[in-house]
Amino acid sequence: MAHLLLLLFCLIMYRTYGRAHAFPDHNSYWEQTLTQPYFDNSSRREITTTINQTAQLHCRVRNLGDRAVSWIRKRDLHILTVGILTYTNDQRFQALHPDGSDEWTLTIRKAQFRDSGIYECQVSTEPKISQAFRLNVVVSKAKILGNPELFIKSGSDINLTCIVLQTPTPPSFIYWFKGNQVINYSQRGGISVVTEKQTRTSRLLISRALPSDSGNYTCAPSSSDAASITVHVLNGEKPAAMQHGNENLAVETLTKFNKLLFILITLIFAVVR
Numbered sequence: 001m002a003h004l005l006l007l008l009f010c011l012i013m014y015r016t017y018g019r020a021h022a023f024p025d026h027n028s029y030w031e032q033t034l035t036q037p038y039f040d041n042s043s044r045r046e047i048t049t050t051i052n053q054t055a056q057l058h059c060r061v062r063n064l065g066d067r068a069v070s071w072i073r074k075r076d077l078h079i080l081t082v083g084i085l086t087y088t089n090d091q092r093f094q095a096l097h098p099d100g101s102d103e104w105t106l107t108i109r110k111a112q113f114r115d116s117g118i119y120e121c122q123v124s125t126e127p128k129i130s131q132a133f134r135l136n137v138v139v140s141k142a143k144i145l146g147n148p149e150l151f152i153k154s155g156s157d158i159n160l161t162c163i164v165l166q167t168p169t170p171p172s173f174i175y176w177f178k179g180n181q182v183i184n185y186s187q188r189g190g191i192s193v194v195t196e197k198q199t200r201t202s203r204l205l206i207s208r209a210l211p212s213d214s215g216n217y218t219c220a221p222s223s224s225d226a227a228s229i230t231v232h233v234l235n236g237e238k239p240a241a242m243q244h245g246n247e248n249l250a251v252e253t254l255t256k257f258n259k260l261l262f263i264l265i266t267l268i269f270a271v272v273r
Contacts, residue, residue, distance in 0.1 A: 037063050037123045039131045040102065048136040048168045049111050050223055057106040057133045059121030067124045069104040071095060074118035074132070081106065111137045140167040140224035142174075144217075151232045158206040158231055162219030170197035171221040176204050178215050209233045 040060035049055040061069055071080045071093075079087045081095035096105040108115055116137045122130040145161045152158065164171055174195050176183045183191060183204070190207035202221075206213055214233045220226040 035063050035065065037061050037065065037067055037125055037129065039121075039129070043133075045132070046134045046136070048138060050140040050167060051112060051137055052110050053223060055108040055111045055115070055135055055137070057108075057119055057121070057135065059104045059106070059131060059133070060102045061104065061121075061123055062102055064102070064123070069095075069097075070122045070124070071104075071106040072120040072122055072130075074120055080119075106133075108135070111135075113137050138166045140221075141165050142219045142221050142224050142227040144219055144227045144229045146229070148228075149230045149232065151234060152209060154211055154233050154235050155208055156233075158204070158209045158213060158217075158233075160204040160217060160219070160229065160231075162202045162204070162221075162227060164200040164221045164224050167200060167221075167224060170200055171224060172197075174202040174219060174221045176202070177218040177220060211235060 038061070040062055043058045043060050047055060047057060057071075059069065059071075068083050070082045072078065073080055080093045081087060084095050084097050086093055086095065092109045092111075094107045094109075096107055097103065104121065106119060106121075116135055119133045119135060120130045121133065122128050142162055142164050145163065150158070150160075160176075162174065162176075164174070176193055183193070192205045193202060194205075195202040200221075202219060204217070204219075209231075211233045214231055216228055216230050218226050218228045
């Protein structure tokens with residue numbers, strides 16, 4: 001009986017010893033693996049902004065612990081920020097991190113063409129982990145559909161359509177100018193503007209146009225280059241440009257006829273001889 005109790009005691013000690021020491025790193029390995037930092041892939045990885053606007057790249061890191069987050073410019077491997085500290089003389093760059101959040105945001109104020117490219121959000125693990133973001137800086141432009149000049153008869157409608165190109169967000173406003181003055185709806189009746197921000201489109205309609213409505217019209221969206229068109233309202237006469245075009249065509253036709261006539265006469269004289 002004593003031997004049996006001793007054997008049972010040894011078996012219990014062996015099992016207890018084995019569980020505690022047979023795999024000494026097993027639990028710590030899984031604990032470290034489960035608590036390693038990792039990126040939240042819900043962030044947008046490609047951002048487009050217009051020149052002179054503020055661009056923001058949002059990097060979300062889970063389980064950061066005591067590690068540091070850095071932003072690196074890929075083209076020259078320049079360290080821009082570490083934590084919330086800026087490591088570049090270009091003070092347009094700044095890192096933002098709300099307390100208690102998992103988000104580390106690289107902010108670039110007054111973005112320029114040269115700022116376009118790849119930026120990396122790096123975490124100081126061993127080895128380092130990183131996530132790449134692409135920034136595109138573009139020029140947003142307005143465009144008035146049609147030719148740069150519009151010729152219409154008096155009494156017809158002026159109908160202009162302006163679209164805003166290469167803008168990541170809808171414009172907050174689109175103004176129409178005649179010359180240097182914003183078009184005033186109270187100046188005369190028959191003027192209407194319909195702006196659709198989501199489609200980035202604005203339409204100007206002036207009904208029963210008069211010669212006094214002739215002039216330079218400009219579509220000027222917020223944060224975009226403006227576009228202009230010259231409108232000619234005519235009292236039945238042909239535009240000077242059209243007249244010059246017809247005259248040039250007539251001169252060109254007459255010149256070609258004279259050349260053919262000269263060749264024909266030369267051939268006749270050659271046959272007679």
